[in-house]
Amino acid sequence: MSVTFNDFNLQTDLLEGIKSMGYKQATPIQAQAxxxxxxxxxxxxxxxxxxxxxxxxxxxxxxxxxxxxxxxTSTLILVPTRELAKQIDDQVEGLSYFTGATSIAIYGGNNAQNWDQQKHALTSGADIIVATPGRLIAHMQMGYVKLDQLKYLILDEADKMLDMGFMDDLMKIINQLPKERQTLLFSATMPPKIREFARKILQQPEEISLSISKPAANIDQQIYLVYDQQKLKLLQHILKDVEVQTMILFTSRKSAVNEIVRALQKMGFEADGISSDRTQDERESILQRFRNKQLQVLVATDVMSRGIDVDNISHVLNFDVPQDAEDYVHRIGRTARAGTKGMAITFVNERDQERLVKIEKLIERELPKITLPEAIGESPVYDPAGNRAKFSRDKGGSGGGRGGNRSGGPRREGGSGSGDRNRSSKSRGERPAHVTAGAPATEQAPRVAGAPSTATGEAQKKKKRRKKPFKPKNAEGAGNSTPPAPAPAAE
Structure with missing residues (x-):
């Protein structure tokens, strides 16, 4: 029996907003939650x-x-990425059109105007704040964020926030909220660390668990075993024979985005890419062009992957295997919706073969490994167990590098190796507020008039302790030596 939104005891004006958004029947998670x-x-x-x-x-x-x-302000929604914050804020605007409820999205970026707009909204008051943890802490440290009467705390994609290293930031925020509140935690996966986190912040919670659905049967899933230096050439070979309407290409390497985009443009595709190196305005503009079908291919990093909500995707290509098997299901599920057909192509290097095994276990299906064309070269041998042992030895002996990358190609975004989940998931623009001194801290307040310097006290102490080079008093030009240039401030 289907459930509609009229079956819930919802406020009348909100029901009008739901109707105007085209929502009719509730999905299983909506019906239960x-x-x-x-x-x-x-x-x-x-x-x-x-x-x-x-x-x-x-x-x-x-x-x-x-x-x-x-x-x-009655509601705080914490999310892992800027894109998701903006997406939720847009959805609030649509649903609350007839209720008059207000919201503000708080996310990072070194734009003084952006900071001032957020500050104005926070001081003027909004019913709902949708925020990334690091940026919210930066505002809270300025003293004008008032959450002492908060009634509802919502954590969306909690697993992603913990993977990105936001645990300390989350607890810092939550410890400043009223104890008497309603807390909702939504997560795509439920590992032990999420359950432990939930025990700390929830009171006698109800639980809902919808199992990860298997990929739709009408998705043509293709696996290519390939060395990293063969990937671009293979991409060009495949796309010659594939009719692409719209494609999302996921890569784990931020520095590979521009290279892939240039290769696609040379092939005649309208393509662009989003990563944490692009400004928020640039990323929003690119996403809008993709939604409007002005771009044929969107290249995105892992960090940017959540929050991309686009319909009618004909192809998904994993230039690198996602870290989690569940993420593979999420990614390829963007194609073949509403009964249409779709294609999902995944490139698997030696190191990532073990991840492919986990994917096949999750979806309960062995995926076909397609032989590389002769023009591309030979594939790596498919030996997940052997490669795991090989790269474990290499890591212990060499202490660095991405073992599967024979070409010495760019490193994964935010991290040095595929095994370091906390670092590899961090976006440069959404770095946790507790990062060590010297690391980029774009979640801090931008340098605007009246705002404190972002240089840390520890860094200033180090500068004070730095000694000038020793020069004998009788040295030529004594007293006129040029002092050493100060060290550059952290970005």
Missing amino acids: IPHILESKDLIACAQTGTGKTAAFLVPTLSRIAEGRFDF
Whole structure:
């Protein structure tokens, strides 16, 4: 029996907004979560991307905001990436059109105007704050963020936030919130660390777990065993014979994005890429062009992959194997929707063969390994266990490098190796606030008039302790020596 939004006891104006957004029947996660949330219960929910989980927490929360008519910020939504913050903020705007509820997206970027706009919104007050943890902490440290009356805390994609190293930042924020609140935690996966985290912040939560759905049968999944230096040549060979309408190409290497985009453009494709090196305005503009079908191929890094919500994707290509098997399912699930056909192509180097084994175990299916064309060269031998032992030895002996990359190609975004999940997932623009001195800290407040310097006290102490080069008093030109140039400030 299908469930509609009229079956819930929702505020009347909100129902008008839901209708205008084209929502009719509730998805399984919505049907299960909304009643618990309306009953003011804490909730831990496991549901993958594309199941409607955003509306599952926004609809009941907006209903209660519309009924409560609060004159303070009642809701905080914490998310791992800027793209997801913007996406949720846009959805709030659509759903709350008739209720008058307001929201503000708080995310990083060294743009003084962006900072001032966020500060103004925070001081003026908004019903809902949607924020990345590091940027929110930067504002909270300035003293004007008022969350002392907060009623609802929502953590979306909690597993991704922990993978990106935001645990300390999350706890720093949560410890400043009222103890009496409703807390909702949504996660695509439910590893032990998420359950341990949930025990710390939730009170007698209800639990919902929707199993990871298998990829649609109408997705043509293709696996190519390939060395890293063969990938671009293979990409060009494949796309000669494939009719691409719209494609998302995922890569784990930030520095590979421009190289891939140039290769695609030489082949005649309208292509562009998003990574943490692009400004927020650039990323939003590129995504909008892709949604409007002005771009044929979008190249995105792992960090940017969540928050890309585009329909009618004909092809997904994994230039690198995703870190988690669940992410593979999420990625390829962007194609072959609504009964259409789609193709998912994945390049697997020697090091990533073990990840392919985990993917096949999850989807309960062995995927066909396609032989490389003669023009590309020979494939690596498919030997996951042997390669695991090989690269374990290499890591212990050499202490660096990405073992599967024979070409000495660019490193994965944010990290030095595929085994370091915390570092490899971090976006440069969404780095946790507790990073060590000397690391880029773009989540800090930009240098605007009246704002404190971003240089840390420890760094200043080190500069004070730095000695001038010794020069004898009778040296030629004594007293007129040029002092050493100061060390550059951290970005």
